[in-house]
Amino acid sequence: AQKVTQAQTEISVVEKEDVTLDCVYETRDTTYYLFWYKQPPSGELVFLIRRNSFDEQNEISGRYSWNFQKSTSSFNFTITASQVVDSAVYFCALSDPNTGGFKTIFGAGTRLFVKA
Amino acid sequence: EPEVTQTPSHQVTQMGQEVILRCVPISNHLYFYWYRQILGQKVEFLVSFYNNEISEKSEIFDDQFSVERPDGSNFTLKIRSTKLEDSAMYFCASWVPTTDTQYFGPGTRLTVL
Numbered sequence: 001a002q003k004v005t006q007a008q009t010e011i012s013v014v015e016k017e018d019v020t021l022d023c024v025y026e027t028r029d030t031t032y033y034l035f036w037y038k039q040p041p042s043g044e045l046v047f048l049i050r051r052n053s054f055d056e057q058n059e060i061s062g063r064y065s066w067n068f069q070k071s072t073s074s075f076n077f078t079i080t081a082s083q084v085v086d087s088a089v090y091f092c093a094l095s096d097p098n099t100g101g102f103k104t105i106f107g108a109g110t111r112l113f114v115k116a
Numbered sequence: 117e118p119e120v121t122q123t124p125s126h127q128v129t130q131m132g133q134e135v136i137l138r139c140v141p142i143s144n145h146l147y148f149y150w151y152r153q154i155l156g157q158k159v160e161f162l163v164s165f166y167n168n169e170i171s172e173k174s175e176i177f178d179d180q181f182s183v184e185r186p187d188g189s190n191f192t193l194k195i196r197s198t199k200l201e202d203s204a205m206y207f208c209a210s211w212v213p214t215t216d217t218q219y220f221g222p223g224t225r226l227t228v229l
Contacts, residue, residue: 045209
């Protein structure tokens, strides 16, 4: 069975600190997708990234970076030089790609507080 | 910038009633999704829809749920006979393969009394 674990329930940092959100997944599939989503205090969902299991290259997008390591079944998310606007709940998710790649199971989320 | 819209923002209904949640995806998007989030809990995938067919659905998406794209612009989620446990925020999303990006609507809060 598939499972996503976000062991960090809450993280609190001071602005400009770097912060890494951990995501560990379990799956028996050899092909799958991994996702990160952001849910700011306003409540909407924001898609951040989708990564295919065949692509283990790290991804960088501005202050955001993702480290995918199949060997440890982890897909960690790092925010560099955090800002108050990064305060949100962040969800990691895992999908079975067989029929389209979005049938996802989500982790419980990590709530990030960034203090000014 | 184009956006996904959802109506209503809040729907209150009595248990056993039918509800229809409406979404207008971004024009020209072809892949659509519904998710739900019970208050304070994790997000749950419900269904994905492409080419007027369901392409994936979760175990939550049972016979009480249906989706439809009735007119080429709206994408609806119908719950036939609501239960108390259907109370949640429902999010609609669309996806663009060329940029591999999902776009979410603001959500509809459904309260079943």
